[in-house]
Amino acid sequence: MEQQMASQRKRALPAAVLLLVILCASCPGTVECRRKRHGSLVWRGEKGYEGSSTFSYRTMxxxxxxxxxxxxxxxxADGVTSNTKAFQAAVAHLKKEAPCNVGGGQLYVPPGRWVTGSFNLTSCFTLYLHREAVILGSQDMNEWPIIDPLPSYGRGRDAPGGRYSSLILGSNLTxxxxxxxxxxxxxQGAEWWSKFKGQKLHYTRGYLIxxxxxxxxxxxxxxxxxxxSWNIHPIYSSNIIVSGVTILAPVNSPNTDGINPDSCTQVKIEDCSVxxxxDCVAVKSGWDEYGISMGMPTRHLxxxxxxxxxxTSAVIAIGSEMSGGIEDVRAEEITAVDSESGVRIKTAVGRGAFVKNIFVKGFVMKTMKMAFWMTGSYGSHPDDGFDPAAVPVVSGVSYSDISAVNVTTAGRLEGIPGAPFSGICISNATIEVIKSKKAPWTCADVxxxxxxxxxxxxxxxxDGGAAAGSCPYPSEKLAIDLVELKECSSAVPR
Structure with a gap:
């Protein structure tokens, strides 16, 4: 097992190193690069942290x-002992002793390697990890209990029926x-990936969060x-900030999506590396008849x-599970290297709902299979109960200020016969395509x-049809982009 995990880490390393080089190329030094990239949620740096009696954190x-x-x-913290009961007891203690009416509680994870199975969070709660703290997902699958499938999916993504709990989870929290x-x-996903590839799992794999x-x-x-499987999965939720997060997995690991906002509103993802x-980010809102019935769109992202x-996947994917609808997605200052596609829209007959008002601005890509990709025939279904008359509507998709080099195909744009994708706009885009006998663009039903x-x-x-030579991008800020986080400090528990 150790040899297998070491092999997986080695395969992930070149891509991770390449990504870090790109991120810091415009920065004079490592610490300064981190500060610029992580914006308001700046890493505090390492100086003065060891031996300090306090630490800083932020809350919403x-x-x-x-x-x-x-x-x-x-x-x-020996990397072996199961601490599931300890994490669960700590959260229960804070729920009782530090409820919301006094500000809530914080669980501090000090340096060390802390093995745990699934544990639930509570409201008005912070889980804080020291920089040398490692929470390790238990290798005992019994510590990831089986739970019901998501109502907007009707079944697990990997297999019909239930699913394993996520490592860190919670419901109806504030x-x-x-x-x-x-x-x-x-x-510690290597064993999960092996069992999944060998079709030895009877339930869908859990997520990290x-x-x-x-x-x-x-x-x-x-x-x-x-x-x-997926790393961060907020679902049926609102007012979400994901900032300064690094996500790493071997590029051949199955379904290790980075951040998947799903039937969520007012979401900000910034200064993250995957x-x-x-897919690095996958925007979702339910699967076929189950998502249509739930009727919870993802909006204002x-x-x-x-x-x-x-x-092998997209930088940002819209779908394929989008049956609650997806609207008002804004992506800007995006960097992609050695990825299959830029922003990919995936849907199919049976999905229903809509994808509309998608805005992309300032996208730099290097070594890509496709710069632009959208398809109306991404036809995986949870079961045979989908409605063949549920035809999704895709409209108002804008791309501007795009630069791409070493690209195999500039664009593959394929809508739905009889229901073309409309309002597609591309402006100020320079794509250096590898010489090939194939046409740089393929279009149908758009x-x-x-x-x-x-x-x-x-x-x-x-060409020349875009109004004023550029595609639209909203000027007004989303409400989540106006949220000011509260600066806090706490004594380091001894």
Whole structure:
């Protein structure tokens, strides 16, 4: 097992190193680079941290009234002992002794390697990881209990029926933060990937973090590695900030999506770096008839300063599960290296709902299979109960200020016969395509316009048609982008 995990880490390393080089290319030094890229949620740096009696953190709600260490509940940092009961007991203690009306509680994870199975969070709660703290997902699958499938999916993504719990989860919560000084949560996913590929799992794999039906979620300044499947999955939730997060998995690991906002509103993802075996960010809202019945769209999403390496998947995927609808997605200052596609829209007959008002601005890509990709025939279904008359509507998709080099195909744009994707706009896009006998663009069942695009797009997007030579991008800020986080400090538990 150790040899297998070491091999997986080695395969992830070149892509991770490449990503870090790109991120810091414009910065004079490592620490300064981190500060610039992580914006307001800046890493505090390492000087003065060791031996300090206090540490700083931020919340979307109140500063925490009580901070305790997981060690206080019997946890052992030897990388072997199961600490599931200790984490669960610590959260229960804080829920009782530091409720929301006094500001809530904070669980401090000190340096060490802390093995745990699934544990639930509570409201008005912060999980804080020291930079040398590593939370390790238990290798005992019995410590990931089986739970019901998501109502907007009707079944698990990997297999019909239930699913394994996520490592860190919660439901119906308010004001939750998972943060730290770049501590690590390691899902130890190699065994899960092996069993999945060998079709030895009867249930869908768990995620690293899943929060449901919750409000005011902050996930910042942590590193997530080797998730069994998706890494961060907020669902049926609102007012979410994911900032300064690094996500790493081998590029051949199955379905290790980075950040998947799902039936969520008012979401900001900024200053994050992802190397994964699937989409770096995947925007979702339910699957076929189950998502249509749930009727919870993803709306008002901002993705800013994202860096991605994903050789077999998209930098940002819209869908394929989008049956609650997806609207008002904004992506800007995106960097992609060695990835399959830029922003990919995936849908199919049976999905229903809509994808509309998608805005992309300032996208730099290097070594890509496709710069632009959208398809209306991404036909996986949860079961045979989908409605063949549920035809999705895709409209208002804008790309501007795009630069791409070493690209195999400029664009593959394929809508739905009889229901073309409309309002596609591309402006100020320069794509250096590898010499090939294949046409740089393929288009079918799409309608739109272009301006200043090289190589010239297909006839369905006539150059010069974009109004004023550029595609639209909203000028007003989203409400989540106006949220000011509260600065807090706490004594380090001894």
């Amino acid at each position: 709600g109140a500063c925490r009234a009580l901070t305790v260490s997981v060690k206080d509940f019997g946890a052992v 004001d939750v933060a998972i943060t730290g000084n770049n501590g690590t949560i390691d899902g 899943e929060l449901m039906f919750s409000d005011q979620i902050l996930i910042s300044n942590i590193t997530l590695v080797n998730s069994p 190397v994964s075996g699937d 901002l993705i800013r300063r994202l860096a991605c390496v994903s050789p 309608e739109g316009s272009a301006a200043g695009v090289s190589p010239p797009p297909c006839a369905a997007l006539p």
